[in-house]
Amino acid sequence: MSTTQFVSKSTGQYESKAYSAAGPESSLTPATIKRREPGGDDVQIEILFCGICHSDLHQVRNEWSAMPTVYPCVPGHEIVGRVTKVGTAVTKFRPGDLAAVGCLVDSDRSCNSCESGLEQFCPNMTLTYNSPDTHLGGVTFGGYSDSIVVKEHFVLKVPENLNLAGVAPLLCAGITTYSPIRHWGVTKGKKVGVVGLGGLGHMAVKFAHAFGAHVVVFTTSPKKKEDALNLGADEVVVSRNIEEMNKHLTSFDFIIDTVSAEHDINSYLQLLRPDGNMTLVGAPDKPHAVSAMSLLFNRRSLSGSLIGGIAETQEMLEFCSKHDITADVEIIPIQKVNEALERLARADVKYRFSIDMATLKQSKTT
Known part of the structure; x- marks a missing residue:
């Protein structure tokens, strides 16, 4: 785990290991991406597991005309990890806490949908990947990486009694x-x-x-x-x-x-x-x-229906904790992610893939 500390404001960027696609016909390969240093209301998370969603496959292959993919693309919006840094304005998380991130990392927080706890319908929502990144420019990068920085409002608490690999797909599926x-x-x-x-x-x-x-x-x-x-x-x-x-x-x-x-x-x-x-x-x-x-x-x-708001997603995690519910997963190393995407296209999985992100340390990035 990275050294834990509190930070007051964003001080720049740092490098993060990831797997990214360079184009619609490219395989996912090791890469180095930029993450923002956490600001006052940010939470930095060391990613432990990331689920593979069917939308990852569509986005990597640029198959959604309504949401054209910007490359390089780092997929992943079923993220579970451990907090490594928090900003001084953060009140719900401390370093060492288990945390999760789903399909959204930001919204305008002021529209009717956001005020009703329905951030998934916000016209200005920021998706976890392939959305404009207002902090660093370009687009957001997802959870096929070793860390992520997200505003506290969009970070979820993970119950301690659940299997983390099986929790990851809960954030979307x-x-x-x-x-x-x-x-x-x-x-x-x-x-x-x-x-x-x-x-x-x-x-x-x-x-x-x-x-x-x-x-x-x-x-x-x-x-x-x-x-x-x-x-x-x-x-x-x-x-x-x-x-x-x-x-x-x-x-x-x-x-x-x-x-x-x-x-x-x-x-x-x-x-x-x-x-x-x-x-x-x-x-x-x-x-x-x-x-x-x-x-x-x-x-x-x-x-x-399209995912859920942040409060409802937290409610779901608590419901899962109470009823001991997680996704049935096949855990894979990041090095087999391309094989997993091919299998997913053939519906050859019971029932979700969950990437053990500790295996990313074994890949040489470029």
């Missing part, structure tokens, strides 16, 4: 599923459907189960039945089986759709009871074809 489950009032006695059993889906199952709901997993693969039941599902439906689907018509209070590939959502909308809701958290490249009749009958609703 966890809050992405927890937030809509909470928003739509999932409680004991509710019937909840989870479409897809990947990185997001397996977290949705764990949360819905912990809230006391009757959980039904929908999958195209019969081989996933045992896994789904072990994660907390009460039933598993093979979505290609029309008879199995029809048994659940007009019976669900809430369905969360985690699938990022093109698929028919109308077959799921018809499973909602009157006033039931289906929320999309997966983001397919092509728009969904939605039948008006699927919504008009029974006054059903279709919505989307």
Whole structure:
């Protein structure tokens, strides 16, 4: 661990080891990046684990036209580490504390969304990577690195009883599923459907189960039945089986759709009871074809959801602490990150990768 100390204001820059991509067809390779010295309201964190999100793959390959990638790109927004320095205005953290950083590192703190604790909807939010860096210029760099400096408001406390490698994906996959489950009032006695059993889906199952709901997993693969039941599902439906689907018509209070590939959502909308809701958290490249009749009958609703605010993310971590919930992860050294991204593209992981950032010390940077 670095020498811990308090600092009063930003005094410049320091070098940090990282893995970065030079272009859309480039592999991630060792690099040296600049970080700002922490100012009065900043927290510096030594990164211990960083999860690999599917959005990392999209960004590295510049696959989102709405969010073009600026290179070099250092991905990573599922960050868990230990505090090494804090500014004099910091009150919630001290050197040695466990801390986490998710998808956001700043916002304007003054818009209606921010004042409502919904920083994820701030029109001026700063993403953890590939956003304009108002401190150093260029763009922000993410968690595939050995340290990061973030304003205290956007740093989260990590419960001591949880496995840190499994905590990292909670900062994106966890809050992405927890937030809509909470928003739509999932409680004991509710019937909840989870479409897809990947990185997001397996977290949705764990949360819905912990809230006391009757959980039904929908999958195209019969081989996933045992896994789904072990994660907390009460039933598993093979979505290609029309008879199995029809048994659940007009019976669900809430369905969360985690699938990022093109698929028919109308077959799921018809499973909602009157006033039931289906929320999309997966983001397919092509728009969904939605039948008006699927919504008009029974006054059903279709919505989307994007991560959560800082307060809600902290609430999620405390909920996970209480219910002993973490992501199921495969821990990898940073040297295997490119292999992991290729496997992620093939959905060859159960259910998230978590990078052991201690292995970064073994890489020679440029």
